[in-house]
Amino acid sequence: STNFLVLKMAKSSFEYVKKFEHDDSLLPNTWIVIRLDGKCFHKFADDHNFTKPNDLRALKLMNYAAYTVLKEYSDILLSFGQSDEYSFVLRKDSCLYKRRSAKLLTTINSKFSSSYVFYWNKFFEHLPLKYPPCFDGRIVLYPCDENLIDYMKWRQADVHINNLYNTTFWTLILKGQLTPVQAEKRLSGTVSADKNEILFQEFNMNYNNEPEIFKRGTILLRKSLLHNKVNKSIIVDVHDDMLKDKFWKENIYILSVKK
Template sequence: MAKSKYEYVKQFERDYFLIPNTWLVIRIDGRGFHQFSDRHQFEKPNDRRALDLMNKCAEAVMIEIHDIILAYGQSDEFSFILKKECNLYGRREAKIISTIVSLFTSNYVFHWKKYFPDKELHYPPSFDGRAVQYPSDNNLRDYLSWRQADCHINNLYNTCFWALVHSGKTEAEAENTLRGTSSSDKNELLYSSFNINYNDLPEMYRKGSILIKQEVDFKALNQNEVEVIRKKNVVMITNVDIIRNKFWEEHPELKLSL
């Protein structure tokens, strides 16, 4: 049972190495989450507990993978930004993607009970993932702007759709009502028919979630049992606009040129 005569099969392995000095984005998406959210009766258009669970998973991934400097999430997707200088697994694509997808998934099941204490997890959910390389800071900002604009567009639509459905329309009727409407039509519909001022809805739903690392001070005892100030990285969650410059000006530690 000599292993050596079979080892030539290792020569068929191919690694694709992502280009150095590019921003790496790993985006993961829920597989079949339409059905998953139905089966687990997620609140519509947004289920706060489900979004908090997504954020918890993203935080765990960020703590484990040091090269991630920012994560952006909305609905059942999350994008992780690895810094340009990142040399994680020698920038081997399959290894980076599979590790991040696996960590995220594992945390989702692990932490489910904390976020849905009275709801059983009926079956194991799954995610898929992909990697994208962005050469310039501008490209990266445009990527994040794309995702946040997408969040806004989807959330405005979904808010209208579910308001119509909750008011008694069928899903088909709601779809018909919304077909061809502009953003301002939808804002108007929410206001006039449902007395909802869209801009008053929680920012988490309208903007998605941005996770960044921040250095904080904490008190600890040194070897001589004297209290000292130490520093550690913690993950901060915010739901602000990341399309305009303000956020980036306030976070020079992310080192993106404006």
């Protein structure tokens, strides 16, 4: 039988191992961005027959998982998702978990991951989830608003460019009957104008009419709403153009919100 007195003494003799943990608190007064990325999501999309080039159910599930995270953490001011990635922006002055890097990163990543599975059926209905998906995460600091805004613009410029490519690529395959190898060859060396032209001339598609969610990804924002004479904060999803100054002029309040 266990000798508990010995055990307690033993336990305290092992506790020195706690000292090997290092303090990873992040620099104060700095924007904290956490970006999650689907791991092997090409395969995951194939395994679950995602519509190409964009699966609206999958995008909405991503948005909903992110929404779940925002509801939980009021220190997240802004969030942006596209494809299988999502970025979360924490307020500059956030003291959440004393700004400990690993703690922030893992709780947000974990909540997002488990929400993705939990809400799968809400968007995919009877299509079963075949295995648990995985998202990696990273944390990046931006000292000033300009750097943060450029980060957001960078991620949105990325969707724009990838989506035009993917839309043309998959149209060549799905409507043009090309193989993936042929489609890739056809697009090699083309500029954006060429891709627009292919879509328009050969498939009668105007890329500009594609849904905003595909072309621009999704921004989750907190808005104040006057409801029955009471101010209420709600989370809205928009597909605005963050590359335009107009967006930041209208929404700069997001970054300057005081606690």
